[in-house]
Amino acid sequence: MLLSVTHSTRYTFADPVAHGLQRLRLKPKSTHGQEVLDWTMELTGARIEAEYDDQHHNHATLISIDDGARAVVVTCKGTVQTSDNNGITGLHTGHMPLWCFLRPTALTRAGNKVRQLVASVDADRGDRLAFLHALSYAVAEHITYEPGLTDVSTTAEQALAAGKGVCQDHAHVFISAGRFLDIPMRYVGGYLKMDDREEQEAGHGWAEAYVDGLGWVGFDIANAVCPDERYIRVATGCDYGEAAPVTGIAQGGGVSHLDVQLSVAQKLLGSSQQQQSSESGPLQAGQAQG
Template sequence: MNLNVSHTTRYTFAEPVVHGLQRLRLKPKSTHGQQVLEWHMDFTGAEPQAAYEDQHNNHTTLVTIEPGVSEVVVTCRGSVSTVDRAGVTGQHSGHMPLWCFLRPTPLTRAGNRVRALVAAVEHDRADTLGFLHALSGLIAEQVVYEPGVTDVTTTAEQALAAGKGVCQDHAHVFISAGRLLDIPMRYVGGYLWMEDRVEQEAGHGWAEAHIPGLGWVGFDISNKVCPDERYIRVATGCDYGEAAPITGMAMGAGETSLTVDLSVSDKVLGGQQQQQSEGSQSQAQGG
């Protein structure tokens, strides 16, 4: 399947920026299950300074915000060919050893609620794949999908306590629980084409677990599926913070607002539907 993406991120500042930097993880890579056919990034109010692959092999671009601007716009357009691999993305590669994906992070540190969740899964832990499927189903039951309740700083424990959240929260709870069982876990940020509706999710997120014999396997708890040809992987990390599409700072900017327009389609770009997503001052939270 060929998926076409148009993704515009717009930052509006209350005051002219004195100095600003942004780190972008917005360009997907050709990897297991997907091939990037073309990808273009355009900037208004910012200037790219460097491009490199970070510790997770994510395409990363550093940009400076032009002094005096009141708005920065980053537009990505591209086409990616995808295939259905039943969520399996293959063996581990990159600079990070697998043991790094066992370490808790501030967003995924397990507490009493995550421990109780793991204990409540009624499945043989020796069957790792089956156990993780059972775990993902239980998380979907205990954390009902509801936008606007959480934000990009919400931890796995807080999401379980609230009993509500979005894709990022589902992924963090799943990652936190898996690491308790010494399963390497990571966060994945990207795009999802939802062909059954006009409005699609911006900045979708899911999780991957490293399973012996299979390698990394994806789990989208929010949609209760393993990622298929409708998914485009853009960035990975130990949690959302390491895979966030845009992070940075702007000195002298005052209050900052963020809007995101996204279209994902199997049609040509001109025929795509656009939408506005939820956002935060530093980066968009998907779901």
């Protein structure tokens, strides 16, 4: 599927910024069933200082905020060709060894809630893929999708206690439970083409688990589907904090306000590409289910 993305992030400051740095993970890479055909980034109120690949092999851009700026706008536009690999992104590569994805983080540390969730899953743990399927259903049953109640600092334990959250919370609980059972898990941030609209309020997040013989397998628990050709992977990490699209610091500026505008659409080149995205069918062995 050919997907077109337009993503604008605007920070508005009450007072002039004296000094500020931001790290952006907004550019996808040609890997794991996707090819980036074109991608541009435009900045207002800031300039690029460096570009590099981080420890997770994400493309990162370091920008500095212009002295005295009251607003910073980052606008990304691009086209990505994607394919459906049944949720499988392949064997592990990159700078980080697999054991790094077993370590709990502040957002994914398993407590009593996560342990109780794991104990409630009635599935054969010897069949890792089948168990992960069952675990994904359990997470969805315990956390109802409801935006506005959690934020980027909400832990897996807190999300389970609340029983409500968003895609980030689903992913963190799933990751926490998997690591508790010594399964390598990671967070994925990116874009999803919605079936009912192009304009969205934010990017999307899901999780991947490592399954012997298959490699990394994606689970989008919030949408109860395996990642398919509608998904664009942008960044991965041990949790959201390591895959966040924008992080940074600023001196001065006072109170800041964030506004995000995002559009993800299928780009049609001819009659042969004018099909709509396929509906999710029953998941088979080798497919991840959210």
